[in-house]
Amino acid sequence: MPMQPWFSDAKLGIFLHYGIYAVDGVPESWAFYTGDVPHDRYMRQLDGFTASRYDPRAWADLFARTGARYAVLTARHHDGVALWGTAHGDLNVVRRTPAGRDLVAPYVDALRERGLKVGLYYSHSDWNHPDYASVVHPDPPAHDGVATNPYVTPKDGVEDPAAWARYLAYRDGQVGELVERFRPDLLWFDGEWERSEEQWRIRELARRILAGNPETVLNARMLSQGDYATPEQGLPVRIPDGPWELCLTVNDSWGHQPADDRHKSVGMLVRYFAETIGMGGNLLLGVGPREDGTVPEAQAERLTGLGDWIARHADAVYGTSAGLPPGHHYGPSTLSADGRTLYLFCFDAPREHVAVRGLRTPVKRVRVVGTGAELGHVVVGGLHEVPGVTWIDAPAPGDIDPYATVLALELDGDLDVYRGKGRD
Template identity: 80%
Template structure:
């Protein structure tokens, strides 16, 4: 872990937007992986440089959308595994400024637009570069999979290592990361590709020291290995939350970058579920969209971000300024707890019928109300014996107080949350 404490803004953010934007949007193929796995020939993949225009790129419109979605930060793919940088890097010439019709730096206006709207700036950068001539020059000492051992974009030909080439590659990578830190001052650096080399081969300690010397407040993800600040599970809510801060990376459809044929979009209701289940376990949701090559975000993805944002806006008290909620079994659904631990927010995906129960609560309940409408609900305690508390039964809200996606009840307590976790009377 880094020596700096975790930046408090991160755990308070709850929602970030991930943007996989690059030349892969021209043909709508899987970002970098399309040529790595042989789905398309390498030269065909690289011909997409000629079609990348960013002709309607409007990071101000992006930032407005992210703010409407309720996000507090965003992460843009400054350079994916294909090595194509979205800024005018002095390290190599494979970038959209010199090699595509876009012809300009796309990172600076993105950072400026986010900051103008009070959003934190995140940049994604892959340690690996499957196009760099010096990359496939050393062997991972314990390859995690066969691809790392044999793929021609990763492994040296015939297994013959070239330490000098690897040193040149690290200088290139460190130079590009240095540019990102110095020019754009990102609040967060989101690394990837770490599985292809060992921590020692990557020089993670030196890279971490370089970044934090440039900006000591930079948040680093776990793909800096032991120098990362937070964990990054992908595509599925973990059943047991990772230790410490974490973030669930989730696509709106099935693809990270723009793939026009992929219409398997998650519904707003599903996104509300993913989001609330994640924050109830103390994590953030990093929700991914794939802009088209011209820089526009599709109507389907825009509608879903706005739908999630509308739900968050109606229930902001249960989202921002909260911490992880009750352990499983106390309430049938996710929950969050206010930072002062005096209010529990119960999230109900289905329309409550007759009553809801809250079990194992030692506190006295002062008031229960529906978040968003303020309607107060009657409640009573039934049962209990000695140290074992009874069950708090809450009257179900009327139809007019039921939210389309998830109804939230605020349970105000007489003091800090105090839960009974025992096995009942012997």
């Protein structure tokens, strides 16, 4: 099945880690896994999870203003607490918390009302399920204590295949509910490192998902059946093969942790975003709502700040692909769908000129995106097959964007760049 075209065109998504962990503001699921919080104290958060101000339409409005085209909600994290009234197990917010209602259905409806694609996160693992710690990974990774953690692996190392079969039936049943009830455009899986692909029965799970909705996009944590890569918390130096998405938090935490005030500035988020789309990826920006369902003001302000910048530069964002390879321009760039307009992102105010190296295609016109100001340009040098340097006049101070100025180079033909070493 080819990748759904909406994904690469989306550019920006919002990643919502919402669950009982927001009650005490502790790390989602990991708090008890690592022993930082006793398990019983972690689970007592069920009693304080109210979703009393849960308004997914307000979420959708905020995401649309941010410029996002999709969102991903943690339908069930590693702690096993489902945000919908699943028929498979009773650990869910409908039956076990004061919220007392399905939180997934109104989220799905609100996103679709705003024309946003619907993503649901689901963890393969469930550290609360009685049948989960029943088998041993044949080649466990060195990180996260997979081989020794009692929530993952039987203490005595003795496997129970019947228990594992029950667990897979539970997981398959819940994933089936998500597909049948909500028909998500994207399923974002996690927890895959704790078992092998064969143990997870990944191929069989993918077949069931796609039989229910053939257009479902699957992330790389569906292993061989994944459609796109999901690097986290840092831009890759080399562009991943195929479609990809950078998962990045607004502060340092996925879920709501009120003590975490290390929020990235709007300028930082603009840079992350521009670098990501300039490398052909999407940015999935992580937000952690409070237990009542409201998005913290510090995060909402940064989302709207990013959205204002995107709105001013929409032509350089949507309907584009990765631009110049590294080394041609000091900053990211994107290319219009017809290959005739090159967008250069300048994070610092240009002084005197902006230079582009190795550009074979003649430039007809240069303008500042957002203001329309036209800039002069000249090509200097060049010999035989090696093109000269295109020097573009620096924009006037009034045309400089506070976060990133974008220049549109209208080309006289398809983009063609020189990648050689020059004459010996």
